Amino acid sequence: MIRNLDRTEITLLAGIPFLIACGLLLPQWVVNYIQVSLGTGLVALGVMIQMRAGLVSFGQGLYFCIGGYTAGLAGKFFGISDIFVLLLMGIATSVVISGVLGILIRRYREIFFAMLTMAVSMILFGMLSSSEELGSTDGFNLLPPTYLGWSPEGEVATFTLYIATVLPAIFCAIVLNRYLRSPMGYVNEAIRENELRVEYLGTSAHQAVHITYMIAAAVSSIGGVLWALSLGHVDPEMTNWTTSGQFVFVAILSGTGSIIAPLVGTFLLEILRVYAVDISPNTWQMILGTVMLLIIIFLPKGLWSLVERKRNPKQPKQPEPSAKVPGE
Amino acid sequence: MTTILETKNLERTFGAVVAASDINITIKEGEILGVIGSNGAGKTTFVNMVTGYLTPSSGQILYRGQDITGKPTREITKLGICRSFQIPQLFLELSVIDNALIALTIAKQTRPVLLRPAIDEKLRAEAMEVLARFGIEQWAEQEITTLPQGVRKLVDIAMATVSKPDLLFLDEPTSGVSADEKMEIMRVLIDALKSTNTAVLFIEHDMEIVETFSPRVAAFYEGTILADGPTAEVLANDKVREYVIGGEFHRKATSEEAVS
Numbered sequence: 001m002i003r004n005l006d007r008t009e010i011t012l013l014a015g016i017p018f019l020i021a022c023g024l025l026l027p028q029w030v031v032n033y034i035q036v037s038l039g040t041g042l043v044a045l046g047v048m049i050q051m052r053a054g055l056v057s058f059g060q061g062l063y064f065c066i067g068g069y070t071a072g073l074a075g076k077f078f079g080i081s082d083i084f085v086l087l088l089m090g091i092a093t094s095v096v097i098s099g100v101l102g103i104l105i106r107r108y109r110e111i112f113f114a115m116l117t118m119a120v121s122m123i124l125f126g127m128l129s130s131s132e133e134l135g136s137t138d139g140f141n142l143l144p145p146t147y148l149g150w151s152p153e154g155e156v157a158t159f160t161l162y163i164a165t166v167l168p169a170i171f172c173a174i175v176l177n178r179y180l181r182s183p184m185g186y187v188n189e190a191i192r193e194n195e196l197r198v199e200y201l202g203t204s205a206h207q208a209v210h211i212t213y214m215i216a217a218a219v220s221s222i223g224g225v226l227w228a229l230s231l232g233h234v235d236p237e238m239t240n241w242t243t244s245g246q247f248v249f250v251a252i253l254s255g256t257g258s259i260i261a262p263l264v265g266t267f268l269l270e271i272l273r274v275y276a277v278d279i280s281p282n283t284w285q286m287i288l289g290t291v292m293l294l295i296i297i298f299l300p301k302g303l304w305s306l307v308e309r310k311r312n313p314k315q316p317k318q319p320e321p322s323a324k325v326p327g328e
Numbered sequence: 329m330t331t332i333l334e335t336k337n338l339e340r341t342f343g344a345v346v347a348a349s350d351i352n353i354t355i356k357e358g359e360i361l362g363v364i365g366s367n368g369a370g371k372t373t374f375v376n377m378v379t380g381y382l383t384p385s386s387g388q389i390l391y392r393g394q395d396i397t398g399k400p401t402r403e404i405t406k407l408g409i410c411r412s413f414q415i416p417q418l419f420l421e422l423s424v425i426d427n428a429l430i431a432l433t434i435a436k437q438t439r440p441v442l443l444r445p446a447i448d449e450k451l452r453a454e455a456m457e458v459l460a461r462f463g464i465e466q467w468a469e470q471e472i473t474t475l476p477q478g479v480r481k482l483v484d485i486a487m488a489t490v491s492k493p494d495l496l497f498l499d500e501p502t503s504g505v506s507a508d509e510k511m512e513i514m515r516v517l518i519d520a521l522k523s524t525n526t527a528v529l530f531i532e533h534d535m536e537i538v539e540t541f542s543p544r545v546a547a548f549y550e551g552t553i554l555a556d557g558p559t560a561e562v563l564a565n566d567k568v569r570e571y572v573i574g575g576e577f578h579r580k581a582t583s584e585e586a587v588s
Contacts, residue, residue, distance in 0.1 A: 181447075
């Protein structure tokens with residue numbers, strides 16, 4: 001795996017010492033935003049890999065919430081607080097649920113996929129909101145995380161959790177980048193372009209969509225566990241459609257050109273939101289909406305297209321005028 | 329030569345409309361078979377049934393003795409039956425080489441591969457070879473949307489051949505291509521396919537092309553096969569002349585006979 005690292009993967013690996021340095025040098029409020037952004041950024045990554053297959057999930061909050069609640073419930077009912085166990089439980093739960101739901105969802109495309117994913121996430125929202133045992137709409141708090149029996153306290157605990165968020169987030173991003181470069185990743189791109197041709201080339205579009213849906217679910221769930229541990233709290237808003245909408249917002253804002261884009265895009269959105277609320281506390285959503293409009297109009301392929309333009313300033317070379325259609 | 333495809337009493341109806349009925353065809357290894365017929369004669373319905381896009385209402389499709397009736401398209405492709413389309417089915421926003429690479433990637437994938445990089449220099453070279461076989465390598469970096477129709481047709485056919493099929497269906501390979509280009513495109517195609525001993529069934533409206541490239545022809549009319557045999561015999565058949573070829577070719581043939 002190490003031999004075949006591409007530029008994105010090298011950049012992501014280089015991001016580890018950079019982010020650790022940020023954790024040590026930047027003000028705590030910025031570090032908190034980075035940490036939270038990495039959690040939600042993973043969900044945006046889940047949305048993004050589905051977008052590569054032409055599918056827009058308006059219900060990715062479902063798996064974000066499943067991850068968070070799995071971590072919370074494991075602590076609440078079984079006293080489990082080890083971050084590694086919680087991550088594994090989050091992954092397992094989301095894989096099982098997405099494996100079952102995927103059997104239905106993989107058949108749908110376009111608006112039907114978007115609406116169906118949203119509908120399923122809203123069912124969970126309704127169930128959690130009406131469950132008094134789980135704190136209803138207020139949710140409940142999580143146990144502080146432990147690390148293979150080690151329970152740090154104070155600033156050490158804060159920094160350790162930050163590192164424990166950075167490492168899985170970068171690992172997931174590298175794995176997803178690998179996935180997009182793999183044969184299955186290319187099949188996804190082909191599905192977005194022409195599903196009929198994909199079937200005629202000899203592979204199952206439904207199967208590819210199902211696998212992508214499950215991978216996106218697992219990554220979103222990891223994001224949910226890390227986010228919930230960072231905030232120490234979960235509530236049903238995690239699976240509300242407005243939360244899922246934000247992940248779609250980030251994926252569009254960032255673009256689908258690179259795995260790095262949604263991670264950076266999530267952080268930029270958090271910062272934008274902070275300043276928007278500061279400038280206009282009652283109408284900050286209008287600022288976000290305006291930014292979204294401007295990006296759609298001027299950068300339809302997202303912010304990452306700026307990076308791509310800088311990397312590849314030249315358009316593909318046109319064939320020489322002498323290049324003829326065979327037979328001319 | 330071994331028979332690779334045999335259809336028995338194949339029928340397909342859409343409600344009360346009979347799109348294909350009593351279709352009995354055999355194709356041997358490496359054979360080239362032309363299929364003629366007016367629009368709605370059942371030619372594409374027949375191809376759609378054999379390639380799994382449509383399930384026959386009744387009848388049987390045998391490929392190398394194995395019953396493939398009603399199997400999904402992808403399974404039939406994996407068995408060695410591929411097709412191109414009347415309207416090229418390509419990945420429009422990608423380049424020609426990317427289209428070929430995706431086709432090769434899928435053709436080589438026997439089970440889902442999730443983490444190994446799909447594309448390396450070897451595969452890229454292989455994709456360029458495929459394009460070169462059809463004389464379109466100079467368009468490799470061009471996005472499909474920028475290509476002329478003739479090149480799109482060749483890309484479509486090139487993609488259908490990457491898995492080295494034993495049987496290839498070409499649905500009107502020269503439709504939408506200018507009259508000047510048709511012959512040469514067919515020559516490029518048939519030369520490329522003959523070298524791999526691929527059996528080819530091509531649907532065509534241009535009788536000159538059928539006569540030039542196909543030693544055997546099946547004529548479809550209103551969902552049934554009117555005649556099937558050596559090209560000269562089928563094209564001389566009165567019913568085929570009347571119902572399939574139509575007046576223009578009939579007049580041309582008669583005047584040529586008169587001259588000779």
